[in-house]
Amino acid sequence: MPLAGAIVLLIQFSFAFHALKTGRPYWWLLVIMAFPVIGCVLYYFVEVFPASRESRKAARAVRAVVKALDPEKALRARVADLETCGSVENRMALARECTAHGMHREAAELFRSCLAGLHANDPEIRFGLAGALALDGRFADALETVESLRATHPAYRASEAGLLRAGALEGLERLDEALAELRTLAETHPGEEARWRYGALLKRLGRAEEAHAVFDRMLRGAERQPAHYREAQRQWLSLARQNLQA
Numbered sequence: 001m002p003l004a005g006a007i008v009l010l011i012q013f014s015f016a017f018h019a020l021k022t023g024r025p026y027w028w029l030l031v032i033m034a035f036p037v038i039g040c041v042l043y044y045f046v047e048v049f050p051a052s053r054e055s056r057k058a059a060r061a062v063r064a065v066v067k068a069l070d071p072e073k074a075l076r077a078r079v080a081d082l083e084t085c086g087s088v089e090n091r092m093a094l095a096r097e098c099t100a101h102g103m104h105r106e107a108a109e110l111f112r113s114c115l116a117g118l119h120a121n122d123p124e125i126r127f128g129l130a131g132a133l134a135l136d137g138r139f140a141d142a143l144e145t146v147e148s149l150r151a152t153h154p155a156y157r158a159s160e161a162g163l164l165r166a167g168a169l170e171g172l173e174r175l176d177e178a179l180a181e182l183r184t185l186a187e188t189h190p191g192e193e194a195r196w197r198y199g200a201l202l203k204r205l206g207r208a209e210e211a212h213a214v215f216d217r218m219l220r221g222a223e224r225q226p227a228h229y230r231e232a233q234r235q236w237l238s239l240a241r242q243n244l245q246a
Contacts, residue, residue: 163194200239212243
């Protein structure tokens with residue numbers, strides 16, 4: 001049929017143009033033009049699909065399935081690495097994996113074991129230790145660690161260190177200090193977590209009207225952001241929406 005032939009030819013020329021424009025090997029032109037349907041299908045799955053957003057989504061789905069089938073695989077791999085070589089890097093990797101598995105006390109001890117010699121003041125290790133201590137409920141130790149980090153490395157992950165400090169203060173029931181920290185972070189932190197936590201603490205303190213204003217500003221501000229930003233911040237935006245609807 002002439003119409004079907006014209007459509008196939010148009011598809012072939014489209015794939016051929018893509019191959020030329022993106023610098024693919026010239027033999028792809030022969031494959032595409034010599035085998036009208038199969039050639040285009042091969043080109044798509046070999047050259048286009050692996051770099052596409054759909055491929056990345058598929059890869060994430062595969063990783064999620066693997067993790068669901070064997071959730072301890074990464075942890076076992078880190079333990080094996082540490083048994084092979086007890087380096088600081090391997091201990092830190094195992095500490096992060098312990099954190100991901102809710103083993104916060106073990107993570108804290110691993111991070112602490114790294115703070116020796118050349119790494120005694122390493123900001124990355126101290127930041128990891130502060131986070132593990134906070135997750136383990138040892139808020140006083142977490143606060144001491146993060147404040148020491150900010151004193152020696154004030155620019156190191158400043159916003160995240162501020163969130164850690166605010167969380168430790170809140171855990172210690174030093175709510176006014178936590179609120180002051182979060183008030184600043186609500187204006188400077190690149191994501192929505194600080195704004196959400198600021199609003200949540202206002203609500204906890206009985207300042208519901210101010211809290212609702214924060215949540216409303218979060219949602220209105222997110223509407224002006226690209227879709228990928230809203231997707232990345234979905235957890236905090238969803239919480240803000242739930243509080244406004246309550």
